[in-house]
Amino acid sequence: MGPGTGLADHIRAESTRLAAVCTSCGACVRACPMVAYAPGVADADAVAVVTGVLDVLRDGPGTPEALAWIGGCTRSAVCTPVCPEPMDPAMMMRLANMRARGALGGGAQIPVKQDPGWSARVKAFARLTMTEEEQAKWL
Amino acid sequence: MAVTARWDQVVFWYGCNMARHGEIIRLVTQILRAVGVDAAPAGGPAHCCGSPQEASARIAGGMASRTVEKFNATGCGQVVTWCPSCHMNMDDFMAPVTPPVFETRHITELLHARRERLRELMVHPVAARAVLHSHAGFNGRVPVNDLVPDLLRLVPGVEVIDPGLRVPGHMCSAISAVPGVLAASQRATLDVMAAAQADTLVTVFHSCHRETVALERGRNFRVVNWIHLLAEGLGLGYEDEYKIWRNAEDPRGAIGPERIAAAGDVAFERLVEPELRRPPTV
Numbered sequence: 001m002g003p004g005t006g007l008a009d010h011i012r013a014e015s016t017r018l019a020a021v022c023t024s025c026g027a028c029v030r031a032c033p034m035v036a037y038a039p040g041v042a043d044a045d046a047v048a049v050v051t052g053v054l055d056v057l058r059d060g061p062g063t064p065e066a067l068a069w070i071g072g073c074t075r076s077a078v079c080t081p082v083c084p085e086p087m088d089p090a091m092m093m094r095l096a097n098m099r100a101r102g103a104l105g106g107g108a109q110i111p112v113k114q115d116p117g118w119s120a121r122v123k124a125f126a127r128l129t130m131t132e133e134e135q136a137k138w139l
Numbered sequence: 140m141a142v143t144a145r146w147d148q149v150v151f152w153y154g155c156n157m158a159r160h161g162e163i164i165r166l167v168t169q170i171l172r173a174v175g176v177d178a179a180p181a182g183g184p185a186h187c188c189g190s191p192q193e194a195s196a197r198i199a200g201g202m203a204s205r206t207v208e209k210f211n212a213t214g215c216g217q218v219v220t221w222c223p224s225c226h227m228n229m230d231d232f233m234a235p236v237t238p239p240v241f242e243t244r245h246i247t248e249l250l251h252a253r254r255e256r257l258r259e260l261m262v263h264p265v266a267a268r269a270v271l272h273s274h275a276g277f278n279g280r281v282p283v284n285d286l287v288p289d290l291l292r293l294v295p296g297v298e299v300i301d302p303g304l305r306v307p308g309h310m311c312s313a314i315s316a317v318p319g320v321l322a323a324s325q326r327a328t329l330d331v332m333a334a335a336q337a338d339t340l341v342t343v344f345h346s347c348h349r350e351t352v353a354l355e356r357g358r359n360f361r362v363v364n365w366i367h368l369l370a371e372g373l374g375l376g377y378e379d380e381y382k383i384w385r386n387a388e389d390p391r392g393a394i395g396p397e398r399i400a401a402a403g404d405v406a407f408e409r410l411v412e413p414e415l416r417r418p419p420t421v
Binding site for chain 2: 006007008010011033034037072074075076077078080081090091094097098101102103104108112113114115117118119120121122123124125126127128129130134137138139
């Protein structure tokens with residue numbers, strides 16, 4: 001198993017497991033505080049939105065509403081306690097988000113916001129806020 | 140770089156973006172030492188949970204595995220987390236792929252478990268009518284919205300008010316990526332601060348602190364992190380330089396040319412200065 005292969009396998013296995021447990025009841029969508037910020041989701045059928053998420057977990061294209069909801073997930077986890085099934089819908093959304101951003105290859109289905117200067121920025125701030133000794137020990 | 144922790148210490152895994160707040164890392168280690176825990180800080184890109192590279196499982200997974208392997212190599216039995224993203228990634232993606240030989244515990248849990256020792260050390264009154272900046276997320280994993288107020292109430296003079304506002308997301312960096320959410324949450328926060336007649340807004344996480352300190356401008360309250368308030372109660376000195384720089388009319392002047400040169404002029408200009416000069420969200 002090469003470096004990073006384990007995470008891809010884990011994402012696939014967890015996607016399969018959660019997609020099998022979820023009944024698409026839509027309780028997670030109805031509880032979500034981000035629906036108002038996800039275009040088209042507030043007016044969509046909650047069951048259809050979750051069905052689209054499950055499609056993404058199964059390597060499908062999803063639906064525009066499902067992808068909007070996936071892209072708008074900020075990990076509030078308000079969905080977790082309302083789910084009637086033995087699963088965590090917040091984890092389901094996290095997996096769907098990673099897949100929709102192209103984590104397993106095959107291109108992204110939602111916009112990917114990555115900060116190419118992240119690592120250099122962290123180090124630049126560290127040089128401002130830490131002593132040289134602290135940088136040597138802490139970074 | 141390898142973590143410099145000894146087996147008889149705990150690793151304080153502060154994450155990456157906490158590099159903006161060196162004083163919080165320093166204060167956490169001082170507070171832990173005061174309650175009998177010797178902690179070695181570790182963070183930055185070399186100890187990444189993989190979160191910034193999640194668009195590629197290959198890259199994120201490689202980063203995450205290397206971090207677990209580094210922590211395993213220390214022989215430390217406990218890794219104490221700060222960042223909710225790191226904490227959740229450890230539970231959800233890192234440990235299941237690369238088995239750790241340590242337990243993971245959030246800093247709020249560790250300090251809360253030692254709160255009686257902490258209470259004995261809180262001898263410096265701090266006058267504060269405080270509202271906690273709370274998110275809905277992460278609290279289901281670690282009940283930070285209860286643990287942090289409990290800890291703040293150890294500080295003599297601190298009154299903690301819970302207006303019941305739970306901002307979406309697990310921390311502000313998550314909601315800042317969705318247009319309109321950060322601004323709406325900050326307006327709601329200002330409303331509850333006014334209704335509660337609070338003079339102190341307390342942040343829990345680093346990205347919330349980063350996004351929130353500019354709310355001080357032109358307003359009659361201060362923004363502090365919960366660690367800052369604990370430090371004040373313990374009599375530990377600190378300076379929140381990020382807040383000073385972020386709210387300075389001239390961040391360059393506030394930091395000074397020598398420190399900017401030490402950080403690297405080009406890096407400062409391209410990577411740091413735009414963030415410090417960014418207008419407040421509301």
